[in-house]
Amino acid sequence: MPLKAELHCHIEGAAAPELVIRQAQKYGKDVSPFIQNGAFVWNDFTSFLAAYDFAADLFRTEEDYARLSEHYLTSLARDGAIYSEVFTSPDHATKAGLSPKAYTDALGEGMERAKAKTGIEGRMIVTGVRHVGVESIEAAARFAARCNHPLVTGFGVAGDERMGDFEDYVRAFEIAREAGLGITIHAGELLGWESVAAALDHIRPSRIGHGVRAIENPDLVKRIADEGVVLEICPGSNIALKVFDSFGEHPFRKLRDAGCKVTLNSDDPPYFWTNLKREYDLAAEHFGMDEKALMATTRTAIEAAFVDRKTKSALM
Numbered sequence: 001m002p003l004k005a006e007l008h009c010h011i012e013g014a015a016a017p018e019l020v021i022r023q024a025q026k027y028g029k030d031v032s033p034f035i036q037n038g039a040f041v042w043n044d045f046t047s048f049l050a051a052y053d054f055a056a057d058l059f060r061t062e063e064d065y066a067r068l069s070e071h072y073l074t075s076l077a078r079d080g081a082i083y084s085e086v087f088t089s090p091d092h093a094t095k096a097g098l099s100p101k102a103y104t105d106a107l108g109e110g111m112e113r114a115k116a117k118t119g120i121e122g123r124m125i126v127t128g129v130r131h132v133g134v135e136s137i138e139a140a141a142r143f144a145a146r147c148n149h150p151l152v153t154g155f156g157v158a159g160d161e162r163m164g165d166f167e168d169y170v171r172a173f174e175i176a177r178e179a180g181l182g183i184t185i186h187a188g189e190l191l192g193w194e195s196v197a198a199a200l201d202h203i204r205p206s207r208i209g210h211g212v213r214a215i216e217n218p219d220l221v222k223r224i225a226d227e228g229v230v231l232e233i234c235p236g237s238n239i240a241l242k243v244f245d246s247f248g249e250h251p252f253r254k255l256r257d258a259g260c261k262v263t264l265n266s267d268d269p270p271y272f273w274t275n276l277k278r279e280y281d282l283a284a285e286h287f288g289m290d291e292k293a294l295m296a297t298t299r300t301a302i303e304a305a306f307v308d309r310k311t312k313s314a315l316m
């Protein structure tokens, strides 16, 4: 089994249906509109977000969040992962009445517990959400920049790519960059290659979340390869959300063969009937990745990780 590393997973989106059902019982909520037969129910990006927000709203206390990150990183380690970066959303915590600091400390506590049990290293990427709005994205950046949490090492923007413009987020990313945080932004998932080009032009990230629709423009693929921008690719998510019709049509292999730095990630695993192990298995089955190629993908992820040099070399 190849060692694995993950750069792109939304921590609220990693809560398994069983855990969400337990949280719903705790808070007296009916899960049936969003979970049926032990699986999340949705049929497009908008209804996926509704199910995701419903589940996220069931994590309200510090212990809820600590258990969530402990649970996720422990299961990842059992599948052979040595490193994980998770996207965190202070917006969800604020809605639940928890301060961004209490939320982040709690997730960090869960990550430390998972590390103590399994050895897995974890880091957090504080994330602004496009469909919540630019003010909340800047507030997330300001929090990330000043929180001084040792496990917060990056800043990102996720959410509905069809809303807002990359220009709107320049200030948030400048705040994060000045604080020394790593930079990643979702682009080229729901929208086409122009979105990836705009992200590169305006935000200058070292990594792109997804980025797969860059494949629509060969000049852009060459630019990504030449500039060494790392793609956080989530094949199972892309097929579930119908970004591509089948794994046979997924551009992972083409992007890799064109010299782009590619990594494998699970995004929101239970929503997309996946986990990091399945992503590696899918890459072996559909993208012709043998054990050596999969290990190279893990190495690419660790090289691109938002983690200090000493930890990085210990992981390599």
Ligand code: ADE
Residues within 6 Å of the ligand: 010, 013, 158, 159, 160, 161, 186, 189, 237, 267, 268
């Ligand atoms: N937030 C959680 N999952 C996401 C995805 N796949 N794309 C954009 N934002 C997200």
Ligand code: ZN
Residues within 6 Å of the ligand: 008, 010, 158, 186, 209, 267
């Ligand atoms: Zn994502």
